[in-house]
Amino acid sequence: MKKLLNYTLIGILALIPVVVILQIILFVKDRITDLFQFVYGYSDNYFITFLLFGFSFALITYIGHRVSMGRFSIIAAFEKLIERIPLLSTIYRVTKKLVHMIAGHELKEPREVVYVEYPKEGLWVPAYVTNKVDDRYVLFVPTSPNPTSGFAIIVHESKIIKSEMSIEQVTSFIISVGADFEKLGEVKQLPQ
Numbered sequence: 001m002k003k004l005l006n007y008t009l010i011g012i013l014a015l016i017p018v019v020v021i022l023q024i025i026l027f028v029k030d031r032i033t034d035l036f037q038f039v040y041g042y043s044d045n046y047f048i049t050f051l052l053f054g055f056s057f058a059l060i061t062y063i064g065h066r067v068s069m070g071r072f073s074i075i076a077a078f079e080k081l082i083e084r085i086p087l088l089s090t091i092y093r094v095t096k097k098l099v100h101m102i103a104g105h106e107l108k109e110p111r112e113v114v115y116v117e118y119p120k121e122g123l124w125v126p127a128y129v130t131n132k133v134d135d136r137y138v139l140f141v142p143t144s145p146n147p148t149s150g151f152a153i154i155v156h157e158s159k160i161i162k163s164e165m166s167i168e169q170v171t172s173f174i175i176s177v178g179a180d181f182e183k184l185g186e187v188k189q190l191p192q
Contacts, residue, residue, distance in 0.1 A: 114160040147174040
């Protein structure tokens with residue numbers, strides 16, 4: 001009986017990643033279906049619906065091209081308008097900086113990953129370097145399993161140890177709660 005329960009537990013644990021991926025796929029499919037039904041509601045013709053999607057895709061691609069070239073005055077005008085509204089300007093500015101940080105745009109230095117003792121001495125966690133001022137590092141310490149939540153801290157450069165992990169590797173480490181750790185050799189570099 002004990003072996004049977006053990007095999008059942010192993011089977012459940014083996015299926016969890018598959019179920020999570022299927023849930024994500026179903027969520028995306030539902031959102032696309034909702035969008036299609038919303039657009040299709042304007043016309044009962046599939047051809048017109050297809051044209052609307054094609055036009056939307058072309059328009060978004062065109063805007064992306066113009067923005068990447070730095071020549072899209074509508075976005076610039078929108079930003080100037082938003083800058084005049086106190087609360088919205090702060091939210092817009094912070095959101096824009098986060099998107100640029102994640103996408104790697106407008107960064108003077110490559111994105112770094114470091115280890116820092118957090119929440120107390122002797123406990124080492126990976127952190128994203130979000131900013132650097134002289135000998136101080138502004139870090140984002142993500143929490144597992146959701147790398148978008150965490151803490152922003154400021155530390156002296158003597159309190160960090162640089163990592164060879166990429167942003168993608170540390171994100172995978174955090175989401176997997178440490179199970180996917182490609183740089184195991186770095187653990188030996190961390191003081192006790």
